[in-house]
Amino acid sequence: MSAAALTVDGVWKYYGDFPALRNISFQVGEGECLALLGRNGAGKTTLLRILAGLSRPAKGRILISGADARAPETRRKIGVLGHGIAVYEELSAFENLHLFANLYGIRDPARAAMEWLERTGLERVRDGLVREFSRGMRQRLAVARAFIHNPALLLLDEPFTALDDRAIAVLQGLLRSARAEGRTIVMSTHQLREALELATRCVLINRGKVGYDGERTPEMLEDPSWLYRNYGEG
Amino acid sequence: MGLFLRQTLTIAAKDLRSEIRTKEALNASVSFSIVILLLFSFAFEPSSEQTHEIAGGLLWIVFAFAGALILNRSFARELVNDCLDALVSSPTPGPALFTGKAIANLVLLLIVELISFPVFGIFYNVRWLSQFPLLFVVMFLGTWGIVVIGTMFSAMTVNLRLRELMLPVLVYPMMIPLLMGAIQCTTALLNGQGLGGEAAPWLRLLIGFDLIFSILAVALSDTVLVG
Numbered sequence: 166m167s168a169a170a171l172t173v174d175g176v177w178k179y180y181g182d183f184p185a186l187r188n189i190s191f192q193v194g195e196g197e198c199l200a201l202l203g204r205n206g207a208g209k210t211t212l213l214r215i216l217a218g219l220s221r222p223a224k225g226r227i228l229i230s231g232a233d234a235r236a237p238e239t240r241r242k243i244g245v246l247g248h249g250i251a252v253y254e255e256l257s258a259f260e261n262l263h264l265f266a267n268l269y270g271i272r273d274p275a276r277a278a279m280e281w282l283e284r285t286g287l288e289r290v291r292d293g294l295v296r297e298f299s300r301g302m303r304q305r306l307a308v309a310r311a312f313i314h315n316p317a318l319l320l321l322d323e324p325f326t327a328l329d330d331r332a333i334a335v336l337q338g339l340l341r342s343a344r345a346e347g348r349t350i351v352m353s354t355h356q357l358r359e360a361l362e363l364a365t366r367c368v369l370i371n372r373g374k375v376g377y378d379g380e381r382t383p384e385m386l387e388d389p390s391w392l393y394r395n396y397g398e399g
Numbered sequence: 400m401g402l403f404l405r406q407t408l409t410i411a412a413k414d415l416r417s418e419i420r421t422k423e424a425l426n427a428s429v430s431f432s433i434v435i436l437l438l439f440s441f442a443f444e445p446s447s448e449q450t451h452e453i454a455g456g457l458l459w460i461v462f463a464f465a466g467a468l469i470l471n472r473s474f475a476r477e478l479v480n481d482c483l484d485a486l487v488s489s490p491t492p493g494p495a496l497f498t499g500k501a502i503a504n505l506v507l508l509l510i511v512e513l514i515s516f517p518v519f520g521i522f523y524n525v526r527w528l529s530q531f532p533l534l535f536v537v538m539f540l541g542t543w544g545i546v547v548i549g550t551m552f553s554a555m556t557v558n559l560r561l562r563e564l565m566l567p568v569l570v571y572p573m574m575i576p577l578l579m580g581a582i583q584c585t586t587a588l589l590n591g592q593g594l595g596g597e598a599a600p601w602l603r604l605l606i607g608f609d610l611i612f613s614i615l616a617v618a619l620s621d622t623v624l625v626g
Contacts (some may be wrong), residue, residue, distance in 0.1 A: 217488045221625055235625065237490040245488045249481025255420045256413070267409040268489045270402045294420075310485065 169231070170195040170318055170349040171216065176225035178211055178373075185211045187373040189225070193349055193366070195317075198340075200364035200381070201353040202392065207370040209353040210248070213322045216351065217245045229318060241269060244316030246324050250307035254296040258287050258306050261295060262313055269314035281309035285335055301329035308336050312343075319343060321352040325359055357389035371398040406491045410499025411506075417476060418507060424472040425507060428465040432515040435461050440522035450523050455586030458519060459578050462512055463545060467567045469507050470549035473500050474557040483557070483624075493620030497550060501616075504546045512538055530588045537588065540605040541581030544612065548573050551616040554623045580605040 171193040178186040186208045193199045203209050214220040216227055218235045227234040229242060245251075252261045259278050266274030282288045285305040295303060304327070311319070319340075325333055340363060343350060354360040361367070361381055369377035369392055377396035384391045418425055439457055443450045477483035486496055516534075520527050527534060552570050556562040580601040587598035594602050 214484075217484070219484055219487055219625065235621075237492055240488060240490040243488065245485070247481060247484055249484065251481050251485035253413070253417060253482060254479060255417045260416070264409060264413050265485070265489065268406055268486070268491045270405070270490065 169193065170197070170229065171351065172226075172228040172231075173212070173216070174226050174228070176212070176215060176222045176227065178208075178215065178220070179223050185373050186215075186222070189370070189373075189375055191368050191375060191378045193351060195349055196344070196347040197365045198344055198350040198363050199352070200360040200367045201351060201370065202357070202360070202367055203353075203370035203376075204397070205355075206372075208373040209370055210322055212370070213247070213320055213351070213353055217243060217247075217320050241314065242317040244311040244314065244319045245322075246307060246311040246320070247322045250303050250310075252295050252303065252306050252310055255294060257292045257294055258282060258298070258302075259291040261306060262309055265310050266313055271314060277313055281313050284339075285309045286331070300327075301332050304328050304332040305335055308332065308339065312339055317348055319348060319350045319352075321350065321354075323354055324352060325354065325356050357392075361385050361389055367392060369393070369396050371396075403492065403495050406495040407499040407502070410486075410491070410496055411502040414473070414476075414500060414503035415506060418472075418503070424469045425510065428468040428507070428511045429514055431468060432461050432465045432511055433518055435464070436515060436518050436522055443523070451525065451590055452586070454519075454523060454525055454589045455582040455584070457523075458515070458585060459541065459582045461515060462508070462542065463571065463574060463578060464567075465511050465515075466504075466508050466542075466545045466549055467570070469504055469511070470546070470553045470570075471563050471566050473504055473550055473553040475553070475562065478557065487624050493622075493624050494617040496624065497554070497616060497620040500553075501543075501546050501550045504550055505542055508542050508546060509538065512542065525589055527589060530591075533594055534585065534588050537581060537584040537594070537602075537605070540602075540609055541577060541585075544577040544581075544605065544609050545574060547609065547612045547616050548577075551612075551619070551623065554620075576604060577608045580608065 169192045173189055173191050176186055176189040177184060189212060201209050215222050216234065218240055229239045232239045259282065262278035262281055263274050266277045271277045282291050285308060287302060287305055290302065295306065324336055328336065340350065352360060364381045367377060367379065367381050368375060376398065377392060477486065516527060519525065549570055552566055556565045559565050583601040584594060584598050584605065592598065
């Protein structure tokens, strides 16, 4: 494995008395694409929220390129695309991207915002308010927001869920480019075939515990449910 | 420091732009202030000494309640589309996020207060223009105190189902020393006295309160924002 872009070391998380994550440990090398798999309620979103610095683990630690996940310098390297689109309804597409470019300390935020509006096909509606956008346009804007600072580590929670065809094409293109540029991707998903085609490694989580951690094998591509049959619970 | 300031001002500008476009909190807050001032004006004789005695108290109670309407929206507007997650996962430090929101809330509440003052002057026959520079100093200090505590508790209560109720319940008891200071200073000014003499200790209380709670809020902001 190449140098660790992400280290998850003995992470526990409780909701009340219930352990949502139990001693999760794995590493992701630079340039790898990890598919984070598991049934509903397995703990994928909880883990991704901890990786994104949105939640603290009860025990254990997260290191991103060897540094603490909550340090501002570390967060500059992370791009997060979660369940919500995380863009403001009452701002325009340009204002949304300009806002996040400023927060990430990008030198020329206006130029970065325009570049990503063009890459996601939204340049013609740059001044339109998001509340007037169609669902697909909002999703493409969310993708632009997550990628605008060229993150070295992408954390994607169910990225293809509820996307329209055009947004899926935009995202797939960006993910292929990201892989070619050596960026690290961690992606949780239920869409096994799409995830396994892109992934170099898989981690399967069963009820908060790691059930499988290893390379993506040819068997998985031939039969996407192979992993669940051999390593899943129930 | 440059990036911190840029992030702070970006958050403040975003909140102000959003509020100016929707006017959700501002309209409610201004209407509330004017209605309360109008209703109380029926209860007191405008020319009486009693009106001057209670003027400071009446004004600051109106400002505190109107402030709750603005403060409730401060973090609640981040819940739509999970925008708070994008802010917290960005490299914006908690203190920059908190300070940006506090600045936006300060501007909005000062707007409400500046609209309320002329209405108050007319309904209660109180001359306040000659004292305006000193009144503005007291308004600024009192409003900053309300905003600092309110913004912090707005972040803490944002995920509660009854946050509109919980915010005032939690915030008002903590504001009592601040409101006492602001009321005493405002009453002294409206009665033609300066901020020296009897009002001086209350002014020092206002400044001390603002300093202590500003430091506390900034120091605790990261803890509050990341669950």
